[in-house]
Amino acid sequence: MPEPGAAPRRSPQGVPYTDLPHIVNADGLHLFCRYWEPAGPPRALVFIAHGAAEHCGPYDEIAQRLKELSLLVFAHDHVGHGQSEGDRVNVKDFQVYIRDSLQHIDLMKSRHPDLPVFIVGHSMGGAIAILTACERPGDFAGVVLIAPLVQMNPESATPFKVFMAKLLNHMVPSLSMGSIDSKWISRDKRQVEAYDTDELNYHSGLRISFGMQLMAAVDRIEREIPSISWPFLLLHGDTDKLCDIRGSRMMYENSSSTDKKIKIYEGGYHALHHDLPDVAESVLKEVTTWITEHLPATASSEPQ
């Protein structure tokens, strides 16, 4: 409880957290949350993990479609993102994202102990989803990955650039490595415009220290892949310039899962759920169908 008379903690946008749905993470930072609750008893829980420099608001369309299937969808802005507290798009250890996700998942499981749990992750959120599921390999009914960060783009992460980044990280960790080039987010110019004008997105350069955390996450995932055995759906565009499709192909080919599906979108850019309308609609259908197919037969709803 805050000290009596203490000023209320406010979001980076100045809104008191007492007026916002939120959780407080293990470091005492307030994380803004969103919930999409079905009218009737939910059949499953679905946690959505957003990507780097964005927030969970742009997942509303996916969440609404899942809510219409009587799924209880929930998400939060990762520390340092959107309406959550924390140093903008920086983290002391990538594990913080996984720890916070498990905290939110455990909270929702405590409220709905009999429901299966799914994770949906995009880009860096895909890396979070993979490592979260790896920490609790028996806990998730399925993992949906939309252009996940599994391998770095070899064009942008050449051995020389990686070496220089590691060297500079010791000297100037806050140095910018450049911002995300939004033209590669989507082929739909309206979606690129929405991304560019979304004030809850982070449009400045990514720090070297953050890039180091992303590289460490990629290394962890590569080590984990052979032991992955949980069900997953992989969706990736073959023209993705932000997260290399070879990472998804490698995960599909080298994981131990017997229940796995990969769908490649020819010409697809990075944010497939925000790509051209026919692709975005296909993604919504693939995600909702796959999750529905992975609901336990008895998962009609919670006890009346």
Ligand SMILES: O=C1N[C@]2(CO1)C[C@H](C(=O)N1CCC(COc3ccc(F)cc3Cl)CC1)C2
């Ligand atoms: O619709 C969407 N998608 C978003 C934004 O809006 C894209 C963004 C997202 O998560 N990534 C795209 C950028 C990528 C950079 O990766 C690195 C950079 C430096 C480095 F040293 C090592 C790595 Cl791995 C991380 C993953 C989420």
